[in-house]
Amino acid sequence: MSSTDQHLDHLDQLEAQSIYILREARVRLKRLGLLWSLGKDSNVLIWLCRKAFMGELPFPVAHLDTGLEFPESYEFRNRYAQEWGLNLIKDECPPIEMTDPTLPPGTRIAARKSLGLAAALEKYQFDGLITGIRRDEQATRAKERIFSPRGLDGAWQAAHQPPEFWDQYTIERHPGTHTRVHPLLAWTEVDVWRYIKREEIPLVPLYFAKDGKRFRSLGEIGITFPVDSNASTIDEIIDELETTRTPERAGRSMDHEAEDAFERLRATGYL
Amino acid sequence: MANAALRADINPAPALSPKKAPLAPYPIVIVGHVDHGKSTLIGRLLHDTDSLPEGRLAELKKVSEQRGLHMEWSFLLDALQIERDQGITLDTTRIWFKTAKRPYVIIDAPGHREFLRNMVTGAAAADAAVLVTDAERGISEQTRRHAYLLSLLGVRKVIVAVNKMDLVDHAEDAWKGVAGDVSDYLQKLGIEPLYVIPLSARHGDNIAARSDKMAWYRGPTLLEALDLLTPTAARTEALLRFPIQDVYRKGDTRLAVGRIETGRLKVGDKVEIAPTGQPATVASIDAGKGPVSEARAGQSVAVSFIEDAALNRGQVIAPAGHMPHIATTIRVRAFWLDPESLTAGSRITLRLTTSEHPVVVEKFERLVDVEHLTDGEGSELGQGGIAEIVLRSSAPIAFDHAADLPITGRAGLARGGRIVGGCILLGAATNVTVAGPVTAVNSSVDRDAFEARNGHRGGVVWLTGLSGAGKSTLSMGTQRRLFDDGWRVTVLDGDNLRKGLNKDLGFTPAERLENVRRVAEVAKLMAETGTVVLVSLISPTTELRDLARSIIGDGFHEVWVKADVATCAARDPKGLYAAAQAGKIQQFTGVSAPFETPVNPELVLDTSEMDITTGTELLIAHIRRHLALSQADGHAVGI
Numbered sequence: 001m002s003s004t005d006q007h008l009d010h011l012d013q014l015e016a017q018s019i020y021i022l023r024e025a026r027v028r029l030k031r032l033g034l035l036w037s038l039g040k041d042s043n044v045l046i047w048l049c050r051k052a053f054m055g056e057l058p059f060p061v062a063h064l065d066t067g068l069e070f071p072e073s074y075e076f077r078n079r080y081a082q083e084w085g086l087n088l089i090k091d092e093c094p095p096i097e098m099t100d101p102t103l104p105p106g107t108r109i110a111a112r113k114s115l116g117l118a119a120a121l122e123k124y125q126f127d128g129l130i131t132g133i134r135r136d137e138q139a140t141r142a143k144e145r146i147f148s149p150r151g152l153d154g155a156w157q158a159a160h161q162p163p164e165f166w167d168q169y170t171i172e173r174h175p176g177t178h179t180r181v182h183p184l185l186a187w188t189e190v191d192v193w194r195y196i197k198r199e200e201i202p203l204v205p206l207y208f209a210k211d212g213k214r215f216r217s218l219g220e221i222g223i224t225f226p227v228d229s230n231a232s233t234i235d236e237i238i239d240e241l242e243t244t245r246t247p248e249r250a251g252r253s254m255d256h257e258a259e260d261a262f263e264r265l266r267a268t269g270y271l
Numbered sequence: 272m273a274n275a276a277l278r279a280d281i282n283p284a285p286a287l288s289p290k291k292a293p294l295a296p297y298p299i300v301i302v303g304h305v306d307h308g309k310s311t312l313i314g315r316l317l318h319d320t321d322s323l324p325e326g327r328l329a330e331l332k333k334v335s336e337q338r339g340l341h342m343e344w345s346f347l348l349d350a351l352q353i354e355r356d357q358g359i360t361l362d363t364t365r366i367w368f369k370t371a372k373r374p375y376v377i378i379d380a381p382g383h384r385e386f387l388r389n390m391v392t393g394a395a396a397a398d399a400a401v402l403v404t405d406a407e408r409g410i411s412e413q414t415r416r417h418a419y420l421l422s423l424l425g426v427r428k429v430i431v432a433v434n435k436m437d438l439v440d441h442a443e444d445a446w447k448g449v450a451g452d453v454s455d456y457l458q459k460l461g462i463e464p465l466y467v468i469p470l471s472a473r474h475g476d477n478i479a480a481r482s483d484k485m486a487w488y489r490g491p492t493l494l495e496a497l498d499l500l501t502p503t504a505a506r507t508e509a510l511l512r513f514p515i516q517d518v519y520r521k522g523d524t525r526l527a528v529g530r531i532e533t534g535r536l537k538v539g540d541k542v543e544i545a546p547t548g549q550p551a552t553v554a555s556i557d558a559g560k561g562p563v564s565e566a567r568a569g570q571s572v573a574v575s576f577i578e579d580a581a582l583n584r585g586q587v588i589a590p591a592g593h594m595p596h597i598a599t600t601i602r603v604r605a606f607w608l609d610p611e612s613l614t615a616g617s618r619i620t621l622r623l624t625t626s627e628h629p630v631v632v633e634k635f636e637r638l639v640d641v642e643h644l645t646d647g648e649g650s651e652l653g654q655g656g657i658a659e660i661v662l663r664s665s666a667p668i669a670f671d672h673a674a675d676l677p678i679t680g681r682a683g684l685a686r687g688g689r690i691v692g693g694c695i696l697l698g699a700a701t702n703v704t705v706a707g708p709v710t711a712v713n714s715s716v717d718r719d720a721f722e723a724r725n726g727h728r729g730g731v732v733w734l735t736g737l738s739g740a741g742k743s744t745l746s747m748g749t750q751r752r753l754f755d756d757g758w759r760v761t762v763l764d765g766d767n768l769r770k771g772l773n774k775d776l777g778f779t780p781a782e783r784l785e786n787v788r789r790v791a792e793v794a795k796l797m798a799e800t801g802t803v804v805l806v807s808l809i810s811p812t813t814e815l816r817d818l819a820r821s822i823i824g825d826g827f828h829e830v831w832v833k834a835d836v837a838t839c840a841a842r843d844p845k846g847l848y849a850a851a852q853a854g855k856i857q858q859f860t861g862v863s864a865p866f867e868t869p870v871n872p873e874l875v876l877d878t879s880e881m882d883i884t885t886g887t888e889l890l891i892a893h894i895r896r897h898l899a900l901s902q903a904d905g906h907a908v909g910i
């Protein structure tokens with residue numbers, strides 16, 4: 001065996017690490033939930049959970065529903081919630097009037113999700129929430145911990161994060177607070193696509209180009225826009241990502257409304 | 272200074288063919304004192320390699336101008352508002368880029384002492400580091416502290432970047448001065464810097480392109496130096512360590528799940544479960560895609576065993592005969608990251624892979640002065656400090672020495688669920704004075720008085736060797752002869768003690784450890800009353816003998832009663848070898864448990880080559896020479 005064969009393949013390595021994180025979450029947190037955006041990353045997350053827990057998903061999966069998803073997304077949700085045997089929570093998020101009026105308009109729609117999340121935390125008393133965010137998506141997400149403590153109302157205290165090294169995670173339990181768990185933090189966009197291809201993970205079809213456009217990041221109607229692309233297969237998407245200089249969230253209006261819009265959202269509980 | 276810095280023979284990296292399997296990004300951390308230019312260096316590196324996403328440059332210019340700055344490269348990474356407003360990096364972050372050779376993930380780290388926790392978070396994930404040092408200001412406090420932490424975190428591939436060369440007129444002498452200081456310091460930590468590169472992050476000199484302002488420099492640019500880094504060795508060839516993360520049930524089968532940290536695991540392998548030492552045989556392995564016959568380091572697996580072994584989170588699966596060390600008191604080198612200091616008597620949690628142990632800080636051995644690399648005294652470890660301390664646990668801990676197996680030889684330190692520090696494990700420690708409410712009562716007769724009356728000193732002659740090697744015969748013969756000469760001499764025989772003092776103990780490594788500890792403590796008490804104590808105990812490992820040595824101190828005399836397994840099995844006075852070979856006795860030294868050859872015994876008595884009378888004479892001569900009070904007496908027998 002040559003020395004390079006001793007190393008695990010990159011995707012195997014990412015998968016093994018994510019499974020380790022998921023199992024650690026299961027040991028350390030009592031009331032876990034997984035946030036399912038219906039997008040590619042959280043589909044990978046569900047896939048990894050089924051591997052980690054011997055084919056099952058031992059905690060509920062929550063879709064924070066704004067009522068503004070694309071029809072294809074709802075169709076996908078209903079089909080795979082059943083096929084994957086998910087214990088699905090699909091509560092409706094509070095209306096836009098309840099969000100901070102000083103936020104830019106696109107950001108306010110996203111802020112409905114934060115309110116929906118707060119309501120779900122209250123109702124289901126989760127002490128751990130697993131989400132599919134990645135460091136390469138956005139500069140404040142790049143500063144995240146794998147186990148990220150959240151204060152009251154889900155607040156992220158970016159300047160006071162605990163140290164995290166050697167796979168030792170901080171878990172503090174205070175009433176009204178919870179821990180975000182981020183098993184995909186080390187993955188990049190192209191890693192996700194390569195893994196989807198290798199594992200044949202199903203997706204909402206909107207990711208694949210139609211009439212010269214495709215969604216690179218999937219969110220609500222009105223604040224998420226398709227990008228120019230002719231990539232209609234996974235291989236073409238991977239090739240496109242190898243060469244593109246356009247950032248992944250270019251089609252998300254809220255990211256560009258103000259310098260600190262995303263950070264403000266995150267500080268108050270957004271993913 | 273490091274010659275490597277002047278090396279000019281750079282091989283251009285072969286271009287990567289696009290169809291190859293994707294490589295894992297090579298993780299590099301950028302460390303150094305605050306304001307020496309770490310974030311700028313990264314911004315520039317990404318810009319000069321054309322790796323910035325579209326629109327990012329314009330966005331950076333805009334936010335820089337909003338703050339009255341020309342072009343602040345560091346804003347690329349310093350994404351938080353508070354970071355931009357204060358112009359400092361608070362937290363670690365990551366950014367991806369690739370060269371023709373391979374992908375990288377660059378980890379930025381903050382340089383302020385109060386954010387050391389974030390620096391450690393970043394650096395612990397790296398395989399190599401770039402230590403950035405300001406050419407004008409030279410080596411500074413956090414340059415040293417970061418270098419020291421790199422050595423503790425096991426990051427040994429270090430490139431030194433001497434930055435801001437524009438401020439020193441791009442002068443070779445200025446570079447040489449800083450390069451010499453940083454290299455000297457790193458060398459004292461056992462780190463040989465790979466390259467020491469003069470550069471200017473702000474202006475892009477020697478980052479991706481060679482600078483004509485520093486034509487005197489012959490070494491690689493930063494980018495070339497990164498491509499010259501060698502990949503980290505696979506952990507597959509090390510000893511198996513598989514810490515159990517959780518236990519699942521599938522039908523009637525119980526599965527130990529977790530990640531293999533080092534080595535390989537195969538179906539059919541004979542293993543032991545530390546710290547209890549239960550033997551087990553691997554029945555099945557699942558690595559996420561159904562059953563496989565073998566798994567290796569890095570994989571998350573689910574494993575079942577043929578035996579109905581007791582499985583628990585925190586146990587470590589190891590190859591039979593190659594368990595981790597087991598001890599209750601461990602010496603560690605710790606770094607502390609919490610504002611609230613660590614003091615002697617503090618109670619914290621040691622988190623070693625998946626195991627957790629409440630421990631007490633029993634003793635401070637030394638505080639490390641990071642500036643001068645000298646030892647200091649004290650019993651308080653503040654934020655950012657480094658010290659060697661002794662931790663005591665009430666239950667045995669299975670661990671490896673950091674120098675042998677880094678992953679199972681290091682641990683996090685936690686307080687109330689929050690990670691507050693870390694340590695590397697140096698070895699078992701004992702013979703520490705107990706902190707706390709126990710106060711020793713002094714004996715009314717001192718040792719000298721006992722010894723004067725007896726006419727010889729007290730001491731412990733520790734006979735180690737296989738069952739059947741002749742320990743008991745030799746010790747009984749010696750006791751009789753010395754007694755007849757008027758000596759005060761007693762024998763502590765392992766077999767006899769197991770009928771009384773140690774009858775609650777079995778033969779697992781943890782129990783062997785406790786067995787030795789008790790015998791050593793008793794022997795020490797007797798030696799203090801001027802008695803010669805002959806201990807006859809297999810004590811098969813160096814760790815056990817070192818434990819006894821550390822409890823007893825100066826009066827400890829190690830004697831190896833040597834006879835090979837074949838000889839002892841042929842003698843087999845108690846029929847034990849036959850029983851062990853038939854599998855009726857588990858963990859039998861020499862058959863199913865290891866005997867480690869004593870490294871430096873005072874005396875070796877090879878009973879397969881000499882008769883008992885000769886062996887006894889040699890032992891008596893040795894005891895007289897070391898313990899008789901009059902010199903003449905010691906020379907009377909001679910050897």
Ligand SMILES: Nc1nc2c(ncn2[C@@H]2O[C@H](COP(=O)(O)OP(=O)(O)O)[C@@H](O)[C@H]2O)c(=O)[nH]1
Nearest residue numbers: 305306307308309310311345382435471472473
């Ligand atoms: N003159 C000069 N200034 C630099 C250079 N590199 C960085 N700086 C400046 O040094 C200051 C600190 O840089 P920064 O990257 O934030 O340092 P960090 O704290 O180590 O990350 C900033 O004002 C930079 O513009 C350089 O090569 N030359």
Ligand SMILES: [Mg+2]
Nearest residue numbers: 309310359360
């Ligand atoms: Mg910085």
